[in-house]
Amino acid sequence: MKKPGLRIMILKFFNRHENLRAFGILSPCIFWIGVFFLLPLVFMGVYSFLEKGLYGGVRWIFTWENYTRFMDPLYLKILLRTFRLSLITTLILLIVGYPMAYRIARAGKRWRNILLFLVVLPFWTSDLIRTYAWMLILRDTGLLNGLLQVLHITGKPLTMLYTEGAILLGLTYVYLPFMVLPLYASIEKLDSSLLEAAEDLGATPFWRFLKVTVPLTKSGILAGSLLVFIPSVGVFVVSDLLGGAKAMMIGNLVQLQFGPARNWPFGSAASFILMAIVLIAIFMYLKFAGGREALEEVR
Amino acid sequence: MDVSVELRGVTKRFDDIIAVNNMSLEIARGEFFSLLGPSGCGKTTTLRLVAGFEAPTAGEILINNQDVSDKRPYERNVNTVFQNYALFPHLTVVGNIRFGLERKKVAKHQMGDLIDEALDLVRLQGMADRYPHQLSGGQQQRVALARALILRPEVLLLDEPLGALDLKLRKEMQLELKTLQEKIGITFIYVTHDQEEALTMSDRIAVIEQGVLAQAGTPEEIYEFPRTRFVADFIGVSNFFSGKVTRQDETSLHINTDGGLRVILTADDRNRENQSVHFSIRPEKFMVEPETGRSDWENRFPGFIKNRIYLGDSIHYVISLSDKETITVFLKNRSSGQRQAIFSQGDKVYVSWLREDAIILKD
Numbered sequence: 001m002k003k004p005g006l007r008i009m010i011l012k013f014f015n016r017h018e019n020l021r022a023f024g025i026l027s028p029c030i031f032w033i034g035v036f037f038l039l040p041l042v043f044m045g046v047y048s049f050l051e052k053g054l055y056g057g058v059r060w061i062f063t064w065e066n067y068t069r070f071m072d073p074l075y076l077k078i079l080l081r082t083f084r085l086s087l088i089t090t091l092i093l094l095i096v097g098y099p100m101a102y103r104i105a106r107a108g109k110r111w112r113n114i115l116l117f118l119v120v121l122p123f124w125t126s127d128l129i130r131t132y133a134w135m136l137i138l139r140d141t142g143l144l145n146g147l148l149q150v151l152h153i154t155g156k157p158l159t160m161l162y163t164e165g166a167i168l169l170g171l172t173y174v175y176l177p178f179m180v181l182p183l184y185a186s187i188e189k190l191d192s193s194l195l196e197a198a199e200d201l202g203a204t205p206f207w208r209f210l211k212v213t214v215p216l217t218k219s220g221i222l223a224g225s226l227l228v229f230i231p232s233v234g235v236f237v238v239s240d241l242l243g244g245a246k247a248m249m250i251g252n253l254v255q256l257q258f259g260p261a262r263n264w265p266f267g268s269a270a271s272f273i274l275m276a277i278v279l280i281a282i283f284m285y286l287k288f289a290g291g292r293e294a295l296e297e298v299r
Numbered sequence: 300m301d302v303s304v305e306l307r308g309v310t311k312r313f314d315d316i317i318a319v320n321n322m323s324l325e326i327a328r329g330e331f332f333s334l335l336g337p338s339g340c341g342k343t344t345t346l347r348l349v350a351g352f353e354a355p356t357a358g359e360i361l362i363n364n365q366d367v368s369d370k371r372p373y374e375r376n377v378n379t380v381f382q383n384y385a386l387f388p389h390l391t392v393v394g395n396i397r398f399g400l401e402r403k404k405v406a407k408h409q410m411g412d413l414i415d416e417a418l419d420l421v422r423l424q425g426m427a428d429r430y431p432h433q434l435s436g437g438q439q440q441r442v443a444l445a446r447a448l449i450l451r452p453e454v455l456l457l458d459e460p461l462g463a464l465d466l467k468l469r470k471e472m473q474l475e476l477k478t479l480q481e482k483i484g485i486t487f488i489y490v491t492h493d494q495e496e497a498l499t500m501s502d503r504i505a506v507i508e509q510g511v512l513a514q515a516g517t518p519e520e521i522y523e524f525p526r527t528r529f530v531a532d533f534i535g536v537s538n539f540f541s542g543k544v545t546r547q548d549e550t551s552l553h554i555n556t557d558g559g560l561r562v563i564l565t566a567d568d569r570n571r572e573n574q575s576v577h578f579s580i581r582p583e584k585f586m587v588e589p590e591t592g593r594s595d596w597e598n599r600f601p602g603f604i605k606n607r608i609y610l611g612d613s614i615h616y617v618i619s620l621s622d623k624e625t626i627t628v629f630l631k632n633r634s635s636g637q638r639q640a641i642f643s644q645g646d647k648v649y650v651s652w653l654r655e656d657a658i659i660l661k662d
C-alpha cells in the first residue's frame with residue numbers, strides 16, 4: 001500500500017483533533033504576530049531593565065534606573081503633552097467627523113460613494129509628504145503667511161510652524177479618515193424610522209441627537225476615538241516635522257533614544273510606560289462609556 | 300361634526316410622482332378612521348403628512364381646527380405607531396414608554412403612575428425591564444402603542460401596525476385595538492391594505508386609488524354602495540356588467556348588456572337614455588333556481604354552472620350567463636329542506652336578482 005501523503009496526514013490529524021483546527025487555520029497569523037510583534041516586545045521588556053552600553057547596545061546588568069529616570073518632570077511634561085494633544089485631536093475629530101460622516105451616510109447612493117472616495121483619497125500619498133506640505137503652508141515664509149500679508153490682514157509673519165497648534169492641525173488632518181469611516185459605518189446602519197419615532201414623540205432635533213442618534217452610533221464613536229487616539233499617542237512624524245523640539249511628543253522621545261541618543265534601554269522603558277498608560281486609558285474609556293454591555297444591548 | 304383632523308385639498312408631490320392628489324377629508328373626534336388602498340396608493344404618505352414627516356405641496360392640514368401644515372412632528376399633538384414599531388433598541392420597555400414623557404413637564408411621581416397605567420393598558424406588566432429584542436412581535440407592537448398613547452395625543456396614527464403579525468395574533472389584536480380605542484376615545488387614523496381589517500375595525504373608511512380619495516364612508520356604505528368600479532372591486536367581490544340604456548322611465552332603466560341580457564335597474568336622477576352604463580352586483584345577492592324553477596322574479600336569466608367551490612358553510616359558483624358574462628355567486632349552505640340549492644358542475648339554472656341590488660357605478 002502506498003504511504004499516505006503529507007496532505008492526507010495533516011487532514012487526518014485535524015479531523016481527529018477538532019479543538020486544534022482553529023490553531024491550524026490561525027497558524028500563519030500566530031507565527032507572524034509571535035515573531036514580529038511579541039518577540040520584539042519581549043526584547044524591549046528585557047532591555048528596559050538593563051544598563052546602556054557606552055557605544056549603544058546594552059550591558060547585561062539589571063537596573064530600575066530607566067523607569068525612575070522617566071519620573072523626571074522633563075519627561076512627565078512630554079507625556080502629559082502627548083496625552084493632552086491626543087485627547088484634543090480626538091475631540092476635534094469627533095466634532096468635525098461626526099457631521100461629516102452623518103452627511104455622507106445620508107447622501108444619495110451615488111454621492112455617498114464619491115464622498116467616501118474623497119475621504120480615503122489622501123491615503124494615496126504618504127503622510128510624510130502630506131506633512132511636509134503642511135510645513136510649506138505654515139512656515140514663516142509659507143503660503144498662509146504670504147496670503148495673510150498680501151491681504152494686509154497681518155503686517156509680519158505669524159509663527160505657526162513648530163507650535164502645538166501646528167501639531168494639532170497635522171494630527172487632525174492625518175487621522176480624519178480613521179474617525180470618519182467607523183462613524184460612517186455606524187450611522188449608515190441607523191434606522192431612520194427611529195429618528196422619526198423620536199421626533200414623533202416630541203423630541204426636538206437636539207434632544208433626538210442626544211437620546212437616539214448618539215447612543216445608537218456609540219460603537220462608531222468608540223471605534224473612531226480609539227483609532228485616532230492610539231496612533232496619536234504614538235505619533236512621531238507629524239510632531240517631529242510640525243512641532244520640532246519645542247513641542248516634543250513621547251513618540252519623538254522614543255525615536256530619539258533609539259536613534260541619536262543610542263539609549264535603547266531608556267527608549268524601551270519609555271515605550272513600555274506609554275503602552276501601559278494607553279492600555280489603562282482605553283480600559284477606563286471603554287468601562288466608563290459602558291462599551292461592551294451597551295453595544296451588546298444595541299445588537 | 301366635532302372635527303379632529305381635516306385635510307383641505309392636500310397634494311403631495313415627489314419629483315414627478317403625485318403621491319397624494321387634492322385630498323379632502325374630515326375625521327371626527329373619537330372616530331376609528333381607516334385609510335384603505337393597495338400598496339403605493341398614497342395612504343401611508345397621507346398618514347405621514349398628518350404626522351408631519353412630510354410637508355404638503357399644496358393644501359392645508361388642520362388638527363383640532365388649527366392649521367399645522369408647517370409644524371414639525373414634535374410640535375403636533377399627534378403620535379404614530381410605526382409599521383416596524385420603531386422601538387428604540389437601546390432602551391427598555393419602560394425607557395421607550397418614558398421617552399415622550401421626558402419632554403413633557405410631568406412630575407416624577409406622576410410619571411411612574413402614568414407608566415404603570417400605560418403598561419396595564421397594553422398588558423405588559425412584568426416586561427418593564429426587557430429590551431425590545433427580548434419581546435415577541437405582538438409585545439413589541441403593544442410597547443409601540445403604549446409609548447404613543449401615554450402622551451394622550453389628539454390623534455393616534457397607525458401605519459399597518461398588524462402587518463408583521465401572524466393571522467391568529469392579528470385577529471386578536473384587531474379586537475384588542477378596537478376595544479382600546481373605544482375605551483380611551485382617541486381619534487385613530489389607521490392605514491391598511493387589508494379590506495377585511497378595515498371593515499372589522501373602522502367607524503369610517505376612506506378608499507384611496509392612486510393618490511385620489513375614491514370614496515369615504517361607513518363600512519356598510521362602502522360595501523353596499525361602492526361609487527366606482529375600483530371601490531367595488533377592492534372591497535369584497537363584485538360582478539361587473541356594462542351595457543347600454545335602451546329606455547328610461549321614472550322608476551326604471553332598461554339596459555341591454557354587452558352579453559345581450561335585458562336588465563331592469565332602478566333609475567337614478569340622471570338621464571342615461573342611450574348612454575352606456577356600468578353596474579355591479581355582489582355575489583351573495585343572487586338567487587339561483589334549478590332549471591325546473593318557476594319563480595317570476597325580474598332580471599331572471601338562464602345559465603349553467605361552470606365551476607363550484609365547496610366551502611362548507613357556503614358554496615361559491617361560477618355561472619355563465621352568456622358568452623360574455625360569467626358571474627360569481629355565493630350561496631349559503633342552508634338546511635337540508637332546501638338541498639335543491641346545491642348544484643353541480645354543468646347544471647342548468649336560473650339566476651335572478653332584485654333591481655335594487657345592482658349598483659350603478661360612476662365610470
